[in-house]
Amino acid sequence: MSQDRQVSSISMGRWNRIMVIALGILLLSCAGPAASAFWGSVSSGFGAAKADSVAQGAKPGTSVSGTTVTVNWAASTTAGGRPVTGYSIARYSSAAGGTRVAATGTCQGPVAGLSCAEANVPAGTWYYTVTPLLSLWQGTESIRSTGTTPVTDTTAPNAPVVNAPAVVNAALADKVPVSGTAEANSSLVLTVTGAGAQPVTQSMVVDSAGNWTALPVDVRNFTDGTISYSAKATDAAGNTSAAGTATSSKDATAPTVTNVQLGNGGVANKLDKGDTVTLTFSEALKASTICSIWTNNTTTQTINGNGQVTVSVTALDTLTVTTSVCAINLGSVALGADYTSTALTLNGNGNGNVSSLAWNPTAKTLTITLGTGGTGDKTIPTDPAVFPTYNPAAGLTDIAGNKLDTAPVSGGAARF
Helix, strand or coil: CCHHHHHHHHHHHHHHHHHHHHHHHHHHHHHCCCCCEEEEEECCCCCEEEEEEECCCCCCEEEEECCEEEEECCCCEECCCCECCEEEEEEECCCCCCCCEECCHHHCCCECCCEEEECCCCCCCEEEEEEEEECCEECCCCCCCCCECCCCCCCCCCCCEEECCCEECCCCCCCECCEEECCCCCEEEEEEECCCCCCEEEEEECCCCCEEECCCECCCCCCCEEEEEEEEEECCCCCECCCEEEEEEECCCCCCEEEEEEECCCCCCECCCCCEEEEEECCCECHHHCECCCCCCCCCEEECCCCCEEEEECCCCEEEEEECCCCECCEEEECCCCCCCCCEEECCCCCCCCCEEEEECCCCEEEEECCCCCCCCCECCCCCCCCCEEEECCCCEECCCCECCCCCEECCCCCC
């Protein structure tokens, strides 16, 4: 190449570079200090120039927690596919028009990532925008977000009211009804604790009337004893209440018959006045399931008036009880020995000769005492031992409502 041609080539390259710079300056001067279009050099045999521009920002999404607004958006590039270097975040007080307010917090200044959070946002409804940046250039501001309203309520709801049954028996253990009231439209978390198992937790929403109902609570894995309920409500502003509480006493263990005992009160080995039948249970029964007028479960209940209790013994030596004062629910006792060949009725005629029925919740015993009116016509041998059998009536329960099994129960060796 001749010297003149080499000089000409160098001069042309300089001229091209000068043109790129001049065009860039002209573009910036026309578009202002933050233009979206720019020129870049392209590697070639000559200094060449290529136009590029920063695209419009993507419409952002927002979420609110109290007075903090989190903004997120999709990444932007230039028209030529270059990644941008950051984003400028702003908010407006209206969906269109209004004054641009630069966001604060981690949304302040150029943001390199695709999300940020602005704390302590003033009350009102705000519309956020995202503007992509590339060095000295910036893209078009995005479409405004959906209106976002920070919650400035800082008052905690009142503690919820919790309603739960006082006693939970076997029939309720897998479906304990728990309900209550709390701040309307708040979210509520119910925690149920007891011995023997991990706590049970349920979440639910309080309705617009302030009422809530838990799904049937399953406490079968907890042992008998105290079941505790604790409920906390959280309002739309994120404020959480103190706990509302309640307790239940769980008794899911069915009562059993632990002994059937015949006692002699007259002539040994003979059925007559003063003899007793004592039934012992594993726990106190609900008195009203024995006799409908017995409403006190803590003190001894007795029926012993003249003619009020009738003890009947069949020729097959099966003893039953009836009474004129209440609906009696007892069952029958097979005496286990041949005391009589004829049916007997014993109810007495006063003066200490009446038949009686007594329930002792402390000793957990039900005692039938025979009055006058007949005597067994047989005296059973001292040997062999006599084993009476109790056949419980249906419907006998403990105080919690657990049912006594109706299967026959044999007692130990006992005789009149």
